[in-house]
Amino acid sequence: MTDTPTMLQPGATIGILGGGQLGRMLSVAAARLGFRTHIFEPGANPPAGHVADAVTTAPYEDEAALLAFAASVDVITYEFENIPTQALDTLEAHRPIRPNRQALAVSQDRLVEKAFLSDLGLLTAPFAAVDDEVDLAEAIEEIGTPAILKTRRFGYDGKGQSRLRAPEDAAAALADMAGAPAILEGFVEFSHEVSVIAARGIDGEVACFDPGENVHKDGILATTTVPAPLSAAQRTDAVLLAAKILNALKYVGVMGVELFVTPKGLIVNEIAPRVHNSGHWTQNGCAVDQFEQHIRAVAGWPLGDGKRHSDVVMENLIGDDVLRVPGIARESGAAIHLYGKAEAKPGRKMGHVNRVKG
Amino acid sequence: MTDTPTMLQPGATIGILGGGQLGRMLSVAAARLGFRTHIFEPGANPPAGHVADAVTTAPYEDEAALLAFAASVDVITYEFENIPTQALDTLEAHRPIRPNRQALAVSQDRLVEKAFLSDLGLLTAPFAAVDDEVDLAEAIEEIGTPAILKTRRFGYDGKGQSRLRAPEDAAAALADMAGAPAILEGFVEFSHEVSVIAARGIDGEVACFDPGENVHKDGILATTTVPAPLSAAQRTDAVLLAAKILNALKYVGVMGVELFVTPKGLIVNEIAPRVHNSGHWTQNGCAVDQFEQHIRAVAGWPLGDGKRHSDVVMENLIGDDVLRVPGIARESGAAIHLYGKAEAKPGRKMGHVNRVKG
Numbered sequence: 001m002t003d004t005p006t007m008l009q010p011g012a013t014i015g016i017l018g019g020g021q022l023g024r025m026l027s028v029a030a031a032r033l034g035f036r037t038h039i040f041e042p043g044a045n046p047p048a049g050h051v052a053d054a055v056t057t058a059p060y061e062d063e064a065a066l067l068a069f070a071a072s073v074d075v076i077t078y079e080f081e082n083i084p085t086q087a088l089d090t091l092e093a094h095r096p097i098r099p100n101r102q103a104l105a106v107s108q109d110r111l112v113e114k115a116f117l118s119d120l121g122l123l124t125a126p127f128a129a130v131d132d133e134v135d136l137a138e139a140i141e142e143i144g145t146p147a148i149l150k151t152r153r154f155g156y157d158g159k160g161q162s163r164l165r166a167p168e169d170a171a172a173a174l175a176d177m178a179g180a181p182a183i184l185e186g187f188v189e190f191s192h193e194v195s196v197i198a199a200r201g202i203d204g205e206v207a208c209f210d211p212g213e214n215v216h217k218d219g220i221l222a223t224t225t226v227p228a229p230l231s232a233a234q235r236t237d238a239v240l241l242a243a244k245i246l247n248a249l250k251y252v253g254v255m256g257v258e259l260f261v262t263p264k265g266l267i268v269n270e271i272a273p274r275v276h277n278s279g280h281w282t283q284n285g286c287a288v289d290q291f292e293q294h295i296r297a298v299a300g301w302p303l304g305d306g307k308r309h310s311d312v313v314m315e316n317l318i319g320d321d322v323l324r325v326p327g328i329a330r331e332s333g334a335a336i337h338l339y340g341k342a343e344a345k346p347g348r349k350m351g352h353v354n355r356v357k358g
Numbered sequence: 359m360t361d362t363p364t365m366l367q368p369g370a371t372i373g374i375l376g377g378g379q380l381g382r383m384l385s386v387a388a389a390r391l392g393f394r395t396h397i398f399e400p401g402a403n404p405p406a407g408h409v410a411d412a413v414t415t416a417p418y419e420d421e422a423a424l425l426a427f428a429a430s431v432d433v434i435t436y437e438f439e440n441i442p443t444q445a446l447d448t449l450e451a452h453r454p455i456r457p458n459r460q461a462l463a464v465s466q467d468r469l470v471e472k473a474f475l476s477d478l479g480l481l482t483a484p485f486a487a488v489d490d491e492v493d494l495a496e497a498i499e500e501i502g503t504p505a506i507l508k509t510r511r512f513g514y515d516g517k518g519q520s521r522l523r524a525p526e527d528a529a530a531a532l533a534d535m536a537g538a539p540a541i542l543e544g545f546v547e548f549s550h551e552v553s554v555i556a557a558r559g560i561d562g563e564v565a566c567f568d569p570g571e572n573v574h575k576d577g578i579l580a581t582t583t584v585p586a587p588l589s590a591a592q593r594t595d596a597v598l599l600a601a602k603i604l605n606a607l608k609y610v611g612v613m614g615v616e617l618f619v620t621p622k623g624l625i626v627n628e629i630a631p632r633v634h635n636s637g638h639w640t641q642n643g644c645a646v647d648q649f650e651q652h653i654r655a656v657a658g659w660p661l662g663d664g665k666r667h668s669d670v671v672m673e674n675l676i677g678d679d680v681l682r683v684p685g686i687a688r689e690s691g692a693a694i695h696l697y698g699k700a701e702a703k704p705g706r707k708m709g710h711v712n713r714v715k716g
Contacts, residue, residue, distance in 0.1 A: 024389070034698050287642055305690045326365060340369070340389060340392050
């Protein structure tokens with residue numbers, strides 16, 4: 001099978017950094033297109049390893065393991081953005097990494113990300129860099145309260161965040177950052193949150209899935225519903241805005257773009273340079289899902305068009321939610337996706353269910 | 359997670375005999391429900407091995423390998439019916455095999471299968487056992503020509519078959535059997551062929567997917583289209599007939615039931631005690647596909663309802679058809695499924711595409 005010279009041929013191997021549920025679902029999508037996968041993951045017994053052709057268990061500091069991994073694959077992608085820079089340098093010297101380093105650099109740091117989005121002319125929450133109590137006092141002065149202090153790096157699912165109800169919370173919030181560089185973000189009044197799962201191919205083509213409405217609980221995504229309640233104009237705005245971000249980064253792969261819907265327009269909350277929890281509905285709503293879309297981009301294939309054939313409500317199964325699976329298994333139109341994790345700890349994403357409507 | 363005592367818990371391991379594309383897609387479905395899989399396959403580098411937790415490469419005569427395999431799994435299923443009896447005896451002493459031995463015994467032998475179906479009161483093509491030229495002469499006398507002489511065992515995709523246009527073809531057809539016990543089957547006048555993918559759970563519940571219309575080319579399935587052109591009465595007949603077969607066998611798992619549509623009613627062509635090529639459309643037409651349905655049954659889970667949310671045309675990609683994949687990848691609504699096979703030999707099933715209609 002050949003077509004354009006960029007198309008990775010079936011039988012080739014895609015290397016995936018990270019062995020969690022996103023890597024697991026990427027691995028299955030890659031197999032569906034005839035590729036093999038090789039997972040690189042420091043933790044033992046990664047969920048992605050159950051459905052991969054090869055697994056390397058090693059820390060990101062193990063240069064020999066990184067080199068052997070790179071030598072065994074044709075292209076490298078990742079399921080999370082917080083990969084140590086040194087490891088990326090080692091890998092990139094030998095194999096292409098998609099999405100590219102710029103996308104990682106932007107999304108690894110909340111301050112860089114917000115500045116990048118502002119420079120593109122997109123709306124974001126008001127923000128200011130906070131390295132110490134002087135910065136924080138100035139930031140509170142400028143942005144006001146309530147506000148949220150967040151570490152610039154390594155935050156996810158509400159971790160590394162501290163809420164300031166009033167200026168008096170400043171000291172406690174700063175203490176929560178444990179000395180890490182931070183960013184103060186102002187509150188945004190929004191009616192609801194939506195996200196766009198957008199993809200850009202190696203040829204610059206962009207395709208977006210229908211925006212979904214996200215509802216969070218305890219800082220973790222609880223449900224995504226498609227279609228989201230948006231006007232036609234908002235829908236167009238969301239897609240154009242996502243395309244602008246991907247084009248600016250010369251991005252190759254799938255990105256999750258979280259948006260607040262406000263009377264002033266769509267405000268970008270966060271971007272994630274990878275497949276995204278709020279795109280899991282595509283597995284049962286589209287012929288080509290976000291995981292395959294990402295693999296297509298990374299492999300230099302043409303993108304799928306992302307057309308939705310069914311309405312879907314995605315519900316995350318967190319911690320003990322997984323005990324409800326026997327009941328869910330009896331529901332009509334419920335597609336269960338479990339991640340193969342051994343222990344159902346509180347707050348741990350154990351799986352999700354896509355409820356298909358007609 | 360617990361419910362009924364029969365339900366295999368996520369984290370358990372399902373053993374799969376056979377590492378081809380059916381085993382591959384079963385393995386992915388098992389992972390989706392949180393199970394691990396262990397593939398047993400004599401051939402090197404099996405397609406299912408790319409997405410399995412463990413692979414044993416050993417012949418079915420290797421008793422030690424069979425015992426180690428059985429010890430490592432919680433339940434055993436299979437992707438094809440021609441597993442040597444001795445191997446099944448060894449395995450069954452240690453772990454349950456689902457679907458059961460009776461289903462295998464019936465479907466491994468065309469004569470036993472036809473007799474079983476007749477005894478159930480179902481219509482089949484006229485048939486007679488043929489061990490030698492005297493039998494064949496008598497069978498031709500009874501059934502007439504045109505007719506097809508088939509080996510009783512180990513036939514698939516048109517292999518081990520010889521057509522008799524007239525009684526004079528008898529000697530040549532018998533020579534084609536190379537001494538193997540055979541069966542002469544009369545021709546059936548039919549308007550089209552459909553198949554029902556039926557499932558029976560461990561609790562005796564039966565669920566069927568919508569019948570699909572099958573079109574063959576050179577003796578190999580080319581396309582399956584759902585919905586199939588059937589009257590409401592024919593649709594009901596098809597489902598009741600399939601349920602009768604599964605109940606008679608106390609079957610647990612998915613079975614493919616091929617039917618000829620004739621003015622006299624539905625005639626059973628063949629049954630396959632496994633997931634079936636004509637059920638691949640379910641991957642993109644239903645929330646629970648045939649592979650997951652099979653795994654649910656084998657794992658003692660409740661069945662999915664098999665409801666179809668979209669119309670689908672499934673096309674097999676055989677041999678060089680796989681060269682068309684770059685073009686198919688650009689089609690809207692086309693879901694590609696490749697099997698990870700290295701060489702595209704003529705007649706070899708390399709993958710399939712499900713075209714989803716709205």
